[in-house]
Amino acid sequence: MGCAVRLLLPVAAKRLTTARRLSTSTSPPATAVLYDHHGPPDQVLRVAELPAAEIGDRDVCVRMLAAPINPSDLNRVEGVYPVRPPLPAAVAGYEGVGQVHALGGAVDSALLSPGDWVIPSPPSLGTWQTYIVKPASAWHRVRSDVPPQYAATVTVNPLTALRMLQHFVNLTPGDTLVQNGATSIVGQCVIQLAKLHGLRTINIIRDRPGSEEAKDKLKQLGADQVFTESQLDIKNIKSLLVLLPTGLCISVS
Incomplete structure (x- = not known):
């Protein structure tokens, strides 16, 4: 269960866009690492641009800061792991850390605030992309004063x-x-x-x-x-x- 940690999506703090609260809007377009069929990762993975996703009233848009590469991530791509995302266009990655970019209008500010660091909780598929939109309940706030590679790998x-x-x-x-x-x-x-x-x-x-x-x-x-x-x-x-x-x-x- 070991992992060779690499930062897939490093983002310097000074380059982070300003987070905001909104009623209904869309996320920025995302760059993602995905695959359409199972096989050797070096043969089936591809980088693609994803269209903007709608941010619902109770959703949170997160800009990913870092995501590790675990053996289990590669096993999912190969199709030999018990839990696999549906194909085609499955986004790889299972854990990581991101920063809240935008909040739906009904998200409780006591739960999450713009700029918070968050991890998917429980871990969820599709962290190898620059922006992710999920319900607020899918994110867990973590400390932002630790190296991102630590926060990105704490879950598994x-x-x-x-x-x-x-x-x-x-x-x-x-x-x-x-x-x-x-x-x-x-x-x-x-x-x-x-x-x-x-x-x-x-x-x-x-x-x-x-x-x-x-x-x-x-x-x-x-x-x-x-x-x-x-x-x-x-x-x-x-x-x-x-x-x-x-x-x-x-x-x-």
Whole structure:
């Protein structure tokens, strides 16, 4: 579930257009990355101009600031992910962060205001475009004093890690958890959240070039122990077990 984060639609704050409230109008035309059929992303994705969309009384028009590229985004394009948008002309992208550009006249100002930073909540399809119009209930306000790449990627991987730590087993400070795939973005989030909550982590990674550097990186994030798969060979496991901290162990994959 890791992601190689790229800013798809970076926008400098000084270039943002003035947000406004309106009764009924249309959004600016949008530039979007979309596809008409499933296949390899480098073959089926295309950039197109979309016409202005009507902004209803309870809608919000958001100018996207940044959107990541996750493996799940590419899987949707390939047609191998369970949740897929209808074709043709499906706009790619599942999460991201944007700034409120315009509000419908009936949108509660206590909920959203012009200039607010927002993320789609829950995540929704079609974030790889410059302007999106959705009902106000589809947006969640977030802080604007964090780097946009953080806000753009908070929905999927960090919240997956938080859910795994809090919604399945009642963990308390001093407990220990075991996870494989520790170099994934979810795995790295698990390590950091566990450290924050006083939990210890035993982390398993693949044997491949750079594994020692990966171990060092995970330990800098707060990992207590990091092992490669080969270190868990039956001949080694007994000696390793005596080094492990006591406490509750759960498996997170």
